[in-house]
Amino acid sequence: MIRAKVYVTLKKGVLDPQGETVRGALETLGFAGVKDVRVGKFMVVTLNEVSREEASRRVDQMCKKLLANPVIEDYRFELEEG
Protein backbone atom coordinates (compact mmCIF):
# COMPACT_ATOMS: atom_id res chain seq x y z
CA MET A 1 0.00 0.00 0.00
CA ILE A 2 1.25 3.47 -0.86
CA ARG A 3 -0.09 6.71 0.52
CA ALA A 4 0.34 9.88 -1.51
CA LYS A 5 0.14 13.17 0.33
CA VAL A 6 -0.94 15.74 -2.25
CA TYR A 7 -0.54 19.47 -1.65
CA VAL A 8 -2.41 21.88 -3.93
CA THR A 9 -1.80 25.62 -3.65
CA LEU A 10 -2.78 28.69 -5.62
CA LYS A 11 -0.08 29.76 -8.06
CA LYS A 12 2.21 32.60 -7.18
CA GLY A 13 0.56 35.76 -8.47
CA VAL A 14 -2.99 34.46 -7.98
CA LEU A 15 -4.62 36.52 -5.23
CA ASP A 16 -5.55 34.46 -2.17
CA PRO A 17 -8.00 36.56 -0.11
CA GLN A 18 -8.46 33.73 2.38
CA GLY A 19 -4.73 33.56 3.05
CA GLU A 20 -4.63 37.34 3.39
CA THR A 21 -7.48 37.23 5.94
CA VAL A 22 -5.67 34.56 7.96
CA ARG A 23 -2.48 36.64 7.86
CA GLY A 24 -4.42 39.63 9.21
CA ALA A 25 -5.91 37.49 11.99
CA LEU A 26 -2.45 36.23 12.99
CA GLU A 27 -1.26 39.81 13.16
CA THR A 28 -4.24 40.73 15.35
CA LEU A 29 -3.31 37.86 17.68
CA GLY A 30 0.13 39.38 18.10
CA PHE A 31 2.16 37.05 15.88
CA ALA A 32 4.65 39.51 14.50
CA GLY A 33 6.62 39.04 11.31
CA VAL A 34 4.15 36.94 9.32
CA LYS A 35 4.94 38.02 5.79
CA ASP A 36 2.42 35.95 3.88
CA VAL A 37 -0.11 33.12 4.31
CA ARG A 38 -1.37 30.95 1.45
CA VAL A 39 -4.30 28.60 2.04
CA GLY A 40 -4.28 25.40 0.02
CA LYS A 41 -5.66 21.88 -0.08
CA PHE A 42 -4.21 18.69 1.36
CA MET A 43 -5.35 15.31 0.09
CA VAL A 44 -4.27 11.79 1.04
CA VAL A 45 -4.63 9.27 -1.78
CA THR A 46 -4.08 5.62 -0.84
CA LEU A 47 -3.16 3.21 -3.61
CA ASN A 48 -3.28 -0.59 -3.66
CA GLU A 49 -0.37 -2.78 -4.64
CA VAL A 50 1.66 -0.64 -6.96
CA SER A 51 5.37 0.05 -7.20
CA ARG A 52 6.67 3.41 -6.07
CA GLU A 53 7.42 4.41 -9.67
CA GLU A 54 3.95 3.42 -10.83
CA ALA A 55 2.35 5.25 -7.88
CA SER A 56 4.34 8.38 -8.68
CA ARG A 57 3.30 8.24 -12.32
CA ARG A 58 -0.38 7.69 -11.49
CA VAL A 59 -0.62 10.39 -8.81
CA ASP A 60 1.04 12.86 -11.15
CA GLN A 61 -1.63 12.09 -13.77
CA MET A 62 -4.38 12.42 -11.14
CA CYS A 63 -3.07 15.85 -10.20
CA LYS A 64 -2.85 17.00 -13.80
CA LYS A 65 -6.28 15.70 -14.73
CA LEU A 66 -8.41 16.40 -11.66
CA LEU A 67 -6.82 17.19 -8.31
CA ALA A 68 -5.31 20.51 -9.42
CA ASN A 69 -6.31 23.05 -12.06
CA PRO A 70 -3.09 24.08 -13.82
CA VAL A 71 -4.60 27.46 -14.75
CA ILE A 72 -4.64 28.58 -11.11
CA GLU A 73 -2.91 25.94 -8.99
CA ASP A 74 0.44 24.23 -8.39
CA TYR A 75 0.76 20.81 -6.85
CA ARG A 76 3.36 18.56 -5.28
CA PHE A 77 3.13 15.20 -3.54
CA GLU A 78 5.06 12.86 -1.26
CA LEU A 79 4.78 9.07 -1.24
CA GLU A 80 4.75 6.96 1.92
CA GLU A 81 4.84 3.17 2.02
CA GLY A 82 3.05 0.85 4.44
Add this chain to the structure above:
Amino acid sequence: MRFGIIVFPGSNCELDCQWVLEKVLGQQADLIWHTEKELKDYDCLILPGGFAHGDYLRTGAIARFSPVMKAVERYAEDGGLILGICNGFQVLCEAGLLPGALLRNTSLAFICRHVHVRVENTATPFTTACRPGQVLRVPINHNEGRYYADPETLRQLNEKGQVIFRYATAGGETTDGANPNGSLDNIAGICNERRNVLGLMPHPERAAESLLGSTSGLLLFESIVRSGRAASPMFR
Protein backbone atom coordinates in the same frame (compact mmCIF):
# COMPACT_ATOMS: atom_id res chain seq x y z
CA MET B 1 -35.44 26.41 -32.06
CA ARG B 2 -34.66 23.39 -29.95
CA PHE B 3 -32.62 24.07 -26.83
CA GLY B 4 -30.99 21.41 -24.65
CA ILE B 5 -30.41 22.24 -21.00
CA ILE B 6 -27.79 20.02 -19.34
CA VAL B 7 -28.72 19.00 -15.81
CA PHE B 8 -26.03 17.79 -13.40
CA PRO B 9 -26.72 16.50 -9.90
CA GLY B 10 -26.82 19.80 -8.02
CA SER B 11 -27.83 22.05 -10.92
CA ASN B 12 -30.66 24.31 -9.77
CA CYS B 13 -31.38 26.90 -12.48
CA GLU B 14 -32.47 24.53 -15.26
CA LEU B 15 -36.19 25.13 -14.72
CA ASP B 16 -35.75 28.91 -14.78
CA CYS B 17 -33.97 28.60 -18.13
CA GLN B 18 -36.64 26.25 -19.45
CA TRP B 19 -39.39 28.61 -18.29
CA VAL B 20 -37.87 31.59 -20.10
CA LEU B 21 -37.25 29.67 -23.31
CA GLU B 22 -40.64 27.96 -23.44
CA LYS B 23 -43.08 30.31 -21.71
CA VAL B 24 -41.53 33.67 -22.54
CA LEU B 25 -39.97 32.98 -25.94
CA GLY B 26 -42.08 30.07 -27.21
CA GLN B 27 -39.12 27.80 -28.01
CA GLN B 28 -38.62 24.12 -27.27
CA ALA B 29 -36.29 23.43 -24.33
CA ASP B 30 -35.49 19.87 -23.20
CA LEU B 31 -33.76 18.92 -19.97
CA ILE B 32 -30.81 16.56 -20.54
CA TRP B 33 -29.53 14.46 -17.64
CA HIS B 34 -25.75 14.43 -17.27
CA THR B 35 -25.41 10.71 -18.00
CA GLU B 36 -26.60 11.17 -21.59
CA LYS B 37 -23.92 10.27 -24.13
CA GLU B 38 -25.47 11.50 -27.37
CA LEU B 39 -26.84 14.95 -28.13
CA LYS B 40 -28.98 15.03 -31.22
CA ASP B 41 -30.61 17.86 -33.14
CA TYR B 42 -30.14 20.65 -30.66
CA ASP B 43 -29.69 24.21 -31.92
CA CYS B 44 -28.19 25.43 -28.66
CA LEU B 45 -27.03 23.88 -25.38
CA ILE B 46 -27.29 25.59 -22.01
CA LEU B 47 -25.24 24.69 -18.94
CA PRO B 48 -27.29 26.22 -16.13
CA GLY B 49 -26.35 27.54 -12.72
CA GLY B 50 -26.24 25.61 -9.48
CA PHE B 51 -23.72 23.50 -7.62
CA ALA B 52 -22.98 20.61 -9.97
CA HIS B 53 -21.67 17.61 -8.02
CA GLY B 54 -21.70 19.80 -4.91
CA ASP B 55 -18.86 21.93 -6.32
CA TYR B 56 -16.58 19.45 -4.55
CA LEU B 57 -12.83 19.93 -5.04
CA ARG B 58 -13.36 23.01 -7.27
CA THR B 59 -16.45 24.45 -8.93
CA GLY B 60 -17.09 22.44 -12.09
CA ALA B 61 -14.14 20.09 -11.50
CA ILE B 62 -16.22 16.91 -11.22
CA ALA B 63 -19.04 17.98 -13.56
CA ARG B 64 -16.47 18.48 -16.28
CA PHE B 65 -16.03 14.67 -16.36
CA SER B 66 -19.75 13.84 -16.40
CA PRO B 67 -20.54 11.44 -19.28
CA VAL B 68 -22.48 14.12 -21.20
CA MET B 69 -19.43 16.39 -21.37
CA LYS B 70 -17.73 14.36 -24.12
CA ALA B 71 -20.76 15.01 -26.31
CA VAL B 72 -20.78 18.67 -25.24
CA GLU B 73 -17.13 18.96 -26.33
CA ARG B 74 -17.89 17.38 -29.72
CA TYR B 75 -20.86 19.72 -30.08
CA ALA B 76 -18.58 22.71 -29.46
CA GLU B 77 -16.03 21.41 -31.99
CA ASP B 78 -18.81 21.15 -34.57
CA GLY B 79 -19.60 24.82 -34.04
CA GLY B 80 -22.78 24.37 -31.99
CA LEU B 81 -23.87 27.17 -29.67
CA ILE B 82 -23.22 26.66 -25.97
CA LEU B 83 -24.21 29.09 -23.22
CA GLY B 84 -22.80 28.55 -19.71
CA ILE B 85 -24.47 30.49 -16.93
CA CYS B 86 -22.75 30.89 -13.54
CA ASN B 87 -21.90 27.30 -12.52
CA GLY B 88 -22.20 26.44 -16.22
CA PHE B 89 -19.48 29.02 -16.94
CA GLN B 90 -17.29 27.41 -14.26
CA VAL B 91 -17.83 23.97 -15.84
CA LEU B 92 -16.90 25.28 -19.32
CA CYS B 93 -13.65 26.76 -17.93
CA GLU B 94 -12.76 23.51 -16.13
CA ALA B 95 -13.47 21.61 -19.36
CA GLY B 96 -11.11 23.90 -21.26
CA LEU B 97 -13.89 25.03 -23.61
CA LEU B 98 -13.27 28.55 -22.33
CA PRO B 99 -9.94 29.94 -21.10
CA GLY B 100 -9.21 30.96 -17.50
CA ALA B 101 -10.84 30.02 -14.22
CA LEU B 102 -13.24 31.37 -11.60
CA LEU B 103 -11.90 31.88 -8.11
CA ARG B 104 -13.42 32.74 -4.77
CA ASN B 105 -14.80 36.30 -4.57
CA THR B 106 -12.21 38.73 -3.17
CA SER B 107 -14.64 39.65 -0.37
CA LEU B 108 -14.89 35.94 0.61
CA ALA B 109 -18.66 36.50 0.72
CA PHE B 110 -21.39 34.82 -1.31
CA ILE B 111 -22.91 37.64 -3.37
CA CYS B 112 -26.56 37.66 -4.42
CA ARG B 113 -27.75 40.94 -5.93
CA HIS B 114 -28.43 42.79 -9.15
CA VAL B 115 -25.42 44.27 -10.92
CA HIS B 116 -24.84 46.11 -14.17
CA VAL B 117 -22.79 44.69 -17.02
CA ARG B 118 -21.73 46.47 -20.19
CA VAL B 119 -21.98 44.65 -23.52
CA GLU B 120 -18.49 44.75 -25.06
CA ASN B 121 -19.10 42.91 -28.31
CA THR B 122 -22.38 42.53 -30.19
CA ALA B 123 -20.85 40.47 -33.01
CA THR B 124 -21.54 37.12 -31.34
CA PRO B 125 -24.57 34.81 -31.68
CA PHE B 126 -25.37 35.63 -28.03
CA THR B 127 -25.43 39.42 -28.24
CA THR B 128 -26.79 40.47 -31.64
CA ALA B 129 -29.96 41.85 -30.02
CA CYS B 130 -27.89 44.20 -27.82
CA ARG B 131 -26.56 47.62 -28.70
CA PRO B 132 -22.77 48.12 -28.45
CA GLY B 133 -22.01 49.41 -24.96
CA GLN B 134 -25.53 48.69 -23.73
CA VAL B 135 -25.78 48.30 -19.97
CA LEU B 136 -27.77 45.30 -18.75
CA ARG B 137 -29.18 44.92 -15.24
CA VAL B 138 -28.84 41.29 -14.21
CA PRO B 139 -28.49 39.39 -10.94
CA ILE B 140 -25.37 37.56 -9.78
CA ASN B 141 -25.52 34.74 -7.25
CA HIS B 142 -22.13 33.22 -6.57
CA ASN B 143 -19.24 32.55 -4.22
CA GLU B 144 -16.62 31.83 -6.90
CA GLY B 145 -17.01 34.46 -9.60
CA ARG B 146 -13.61 36.13 -9.69
CA TYR B 147 -12.46 35.65 -13.25
CA TYR B 148 -8.76 34.89 -13.59
CA ALA B 149 -6.53 34.22 -16.58
CA ASP B 150 -2.77 34.52 -16.94
CA PRO B 151 -1.55 37.85 -18.44
CA GLU B 152 -0.98 36.42 -21.93
CA THR B 153 -4.46 34.83 -22.08
CA LEU B 154 -6.00 38.04 -20.78
CA ARG B 155 -4.22 40.07 -23.45
CA GLN B 156 -5.52 37.74 -26.18
CA LEU B 157 -9.09 37.84 -24.82
CA ASN B 158 -9.04 41.64 -24.94
CA GLU B 159 -7.37 41.82 -28.35
CA LYS B 160 -9.64 39.31 -30.02
CA GLY B 161 -12.84 40.79 -28.66
CA GLN B 162 -13.62 37.74 -26.54
CA VAL B 163 -14.60 39.74 -23.46
CA ILE B 164 -18.35 40.04 -23.95
CA PHE B 165 -19.55 41.49 -20.64
CA ARG B 166 -17.82 43.67 -18.04
CA TYR B 167 -19.15 44.73 -14.64
CA ALA B 168 -19.94 48.44 -14.86
CA THR B 169 -21.85 51.24 -13.20
CA ALA B 170 -25.42 51.95 -14.30
CA GLY B 171 -23.86 54.59 -16.54
CA GLY B 172 -21.59 52.03 -18.18
CA GLU B 173 -18.26 52.84 -16.51
CA THR B 174 -16.10 49.85 -15.65
CA THR B 175 -14.88 51.12 -12.28
CA ASP B 176 -13.35 49.10 -9.41
CA GLY B 177 -16.43 49.95 -7.36
CA ALA B 178 -18.67 48.31 -9.96
CA ASN B 179 -16.64 45.09 -9.81
CA PRO B 180 -18.44 42.86 -7.29
CA ASN B 181 -15.99 39.98 -7.01
CA GLY B 182 -12.50 41.10 -7.99
CA SER B 183 -12.60 39.74 -11.56
CA LEU B 184 -9.63 40.78 -13.69
CA ASP B 185 -10.50 43.73 -15.95
CA ASN B 186 -14.10 43.63 -14.57
CA ILE B 187 -14.76 40.53 -16.70
CA ALA B 188 -18.28 39.11 -16.25
CA GLY B 189 -18.49 36.99 -19.41
CA ILE B 190 -16.25 35.73 -22.21
CA CYS B 191 -16.54 33.66 -25.38
CA ASN B 192 -14.11 31.37 -27.20
CA GLU B 193 -12.20 32.54 -30.25
CA ARG B 194 -14.73 30.93 -32.59
CA ARG B 195 -17.55 32.74 -30.74
CA ASN B 196 -19.83 29.71 -30.42
CA VAL B 197 -19.23 29.12 -26.68
CA LEU B 198 -20.07 31.82 -24.15
CA GLY B 199 -19.90 31.82 -20.36
CA LEU B 200 -21.05 34.49 -17.93
CA MET B 201 -21.48 34.74 -14.18
CA PRO B 202 -24.73 36.80 -14.11
CA HIS B 203 -28.07 35.03 -14.55
CA PRO B 204 -29.89 36.36 -17.65
CA GLU B 205 -32.73 33.85 -17.06
CA ARG B 206 -33.57 35.65 -13.81
CA ALA B 207 -33.92 38.97 -15.63
CA ALA B 208 -36.28 37.99 -18.40
CA GLU B 209 -39.68 39.16 -17.14
CA SER B 210 -40.66 42.59 -15.85
CA LEU B 211 -42.23 40.91 -12.81
CA LEU B 212 -38.70 40.05 -11.71
CA GLY B 213 -37.47 43.61 -11.95
CA SER B 214 -35.51 43.51 -15.20
CA THR B 215 -35.90 42.15 -18.71
CA SER B 216 -32.41 42.85 -20.01
CA GLY B 217 -31.37 39.21 -19.67
CA LEU B 218 -33.91 38.33 -22.32
CA LEU B 219 -31.67 39.98 -24.92
CA LEU B 220 -29.23 37.06 -24.71
CA PHE B 221 -31.87 34.45 -25.41
CA GLU B 222 -33.44 36.58 -28.15
CA SER B 223 -29.99 36.93 -29.76
CA ILE B 224 -29.57 33.15 -29.78
CA VAL B 225 -32.99 32.61 -31.33
CA ARG B 226 -32.20 35.22 -33.95
CA SER B 227 -28.80 33.60 -34.72
CA GLY B 228 -30.37 30.17 -34.83
CA ARG B 229 -32.90 31.26 -37.43
CA ALA B 230 -30.15 32.72 -39.58
CA ALA B 231 -27.82 29.74 -39.36
CA SER B 232 -29.97 26.71 -38.73
CA PRO B 233 -28.74 23.45 -40.31
CA MET B 234 -25.10 24.15 -39.62
CA PHE B 235 -25.66 23.98 -35.89
CA ARG B 236 -26.80 20.41 -35.71
